[in-house]
Amino acid sequence: MNYLMTAANDIDIMIKGLFSYKLFGQEFWITTTHVSIFIVMATIIIIAIIAKRSMSKATEVPGTIQNIVELVVEKLDGVVNGSMGKNADKFRNYIGCIFIFILLSNISGIFGLRAPTADYGVTLMLGVISFVMIQYNGIKAQKGSYFTGLFKPLAILFPVNVISEFATPISLSLRLFGNIMSGTVIMALWYAMVPIFFKLGVPAALHVYFDLFSGAIQTYVFCMLTMTYIQDKMDV
Amino acid sequence: MFTGEDLILACSAIGAGLAVIAGIGPGIGQGIAAGYAASAVGRNPGAKGDITSTMLLGQAVAETTGLYGLVVAILLLFVKPLI
Numbered sequence: 001m002n003y004l005m006t007a008a009n010d011i012d013i014m015i016k017g018l019f020s021y022k023l024f025g026q027e028f029w030i031t032t033t034h035v036s037i038f039i040v041m042a043t044i045i046i047i048a049i050i051a052k053r054s055m056s057k058a059t060e061v062p063g064t065i066q067n068i069v070e071l072v073v074e075k076l077d078g079v080v081n082g083s084m085g086k087n088a089d090k091f092r093n094y095i096g097c098i099f100i101f102i103l104l105s106n107i108s109g110i111f112g113l114r115a116p117t118a119d120y121g122v123t124l125m126l127g128v129i130s131f132v133m134i135q136y137n138g139i140k141a142q143k144g145s146y147f148t149g150l151f152k153p154l155a156i157l158f159p160v161n162v163i164s165e166f167a168t169p170i171s172l173s174l175r176l177f178g179n180i181m182s183g184t185v186i187m188a189l190w191y192a193m194v195p196i197f198f199k200l201g202v203p204a205a206l207h208v209y210f211d212l213f214s215g216a217i218q219t220y221v222f223c224m225l226t227m228t229y230i231q232d233k234m235d236v
Numbered sequence: 237m238f239t240g241e242d243l244i245l246a247c248s249a250i251g252a253g254l255a256v257i258a259g260i261g262p263g264i265g266q267g268i269a270a271g272y273a274a275s276a277v278g279r280n281p282g283a284k285g286d287i288t289s290t291m292l293l294g295q296a297v298a299e300t301t302g303l304y305g306l307v308v309a310i311l312l313l314f315v316k317p318l319i
Contacts, residue, residue, distance in 0.1 A: 014314060171300055178303030181310065220289075221296040 013181075013188045015119055033119040040104050040116060079220075083227045087234055091227065094133070098126065099223050106180055106215025109187070110207050115215075117180045120173070127173030130226045134168065138233030146233075172225060179218045183210030244318050252312040258305025265298040 017029035054065040062070060076096040081088045102117060109115040116122050139146050150161045187210060190203060273291040277284050311317060 174307060175296065175300050175303060178307050179299075182303070182306055185310065217292055217296060221293060224293055225297070 012192070013185050015114065031119075032114045033116050033122060036108055036113040037105070037116045037122070039113060040101070040108055043104060044100060079223065080227065083224060084231050087231065091230065095223050095227060098129075098226075099219060102126070102176070102222055103216065103219045106219060107211050109180075109184065109211040109215075115180050115184060115211075117176055118184045120177050123173040123177040124169070126176070126222070127169035130172055130229070131166075131169035133226070134229045134233055135165070137230050141234040168229060172222065176218050176222055179214055183214055186210060241319055245316070248312040248316065248318060252309035255305045255308040255312065259302045262299045262302035266295045269295050269298065 015031045015033055017031050018035065019030040021028055021030075050065060051069045054063065055069060058066055073096075076099060077088075077092060079099075080092050080095050084091060105116045105122075109118075142149065150165075151158050187203070187206060190206060191199065194202075269291055273287050276287050280287075
């Protein structure tokens with residue numbers, strides 16, 4: 001019992017505040033999430049600069065870096081084209097951008113960071129961005145029939161339709177958050193609870209499943225669902 | 237001696253355990269989806285890529301209800317909103 005009690009104090013899953021400052025009388029914190037997000041962003045910017053360098057002197061026969069960049073862009077374009085069809089041109093940049101950001105955020109757990117997507121503040125904002133895009137493109141594509149569509153098939157179902165619109169970002173963000181958070185919790189439990197013998201080697205397999213596999217699947221699902229919802233609203 | 241806070245903590249732990257029972261549903265659903273995907277691949281091995289991506293998308297959506305239970309359990313255990 002004592003062993004369990006002491007181990008429980010080592011479990012390290014919460015977001016920690018590193019530095020606080022006051023703004024307009026409110027107290028704000030710089031947390032581990034901010035630090036992780038800035039590291040992820042710096043990584044993306046460095047990758048982007050390297051990619052730009054190699055593509056500005058692109059050759060007919062691609063070199064190593066040019067090959068990788070072309071492969072990534074081709075795959076991302078393929079995903080967007082496959083699910084959006086003729087609307088794909090407008091959303092290629094956005095979907096590719098959030099795909100790379102969420103993917104790198106999810107797999108940053110391997111490198112010892114606390115994954116930014118394991119903070120509900122981050123995933124909720126991603127969900128809200130998707131929500132705004134869905135509604136904006138819906139209203140732009142359908143004009144007035146968008147609002148009358150809320151009263152279909154029966155006028156009495158209007159509240160239900162509105163609730164289902166607002167449930168979209170919540171379910172999108174909770175799905176991403178729950179998956180990454182459960183991975184974080186299980187890894188923290190493993191590191192805190194098991195005897196030292198199992199901490200060698202075994203966590204590698206768990207990291208591959210919870211960070212790489214689960215993270216990649218959830219990234220794909222988030223982008224796929226965002227595209228499907230936008231497509232639903234644009235093609236009626 | 238037990239205090240009211242201890243009682244709330246104990247009940248939160250029980251509640252967290254009850255909340256993750258929600259995992260039963262997605263487990264059954266994902267198993268059924270994977271079973272049908274396996275039989276589909278058996279009938280048409282050429283469409284393996286499409287079947288796999290459709291299956292994973294559907295499973296991830298079906299997983300959501302289980303994750304709601306998990307989120308409730310995590311809130312009860314680590315955020316302790318009732319104290």
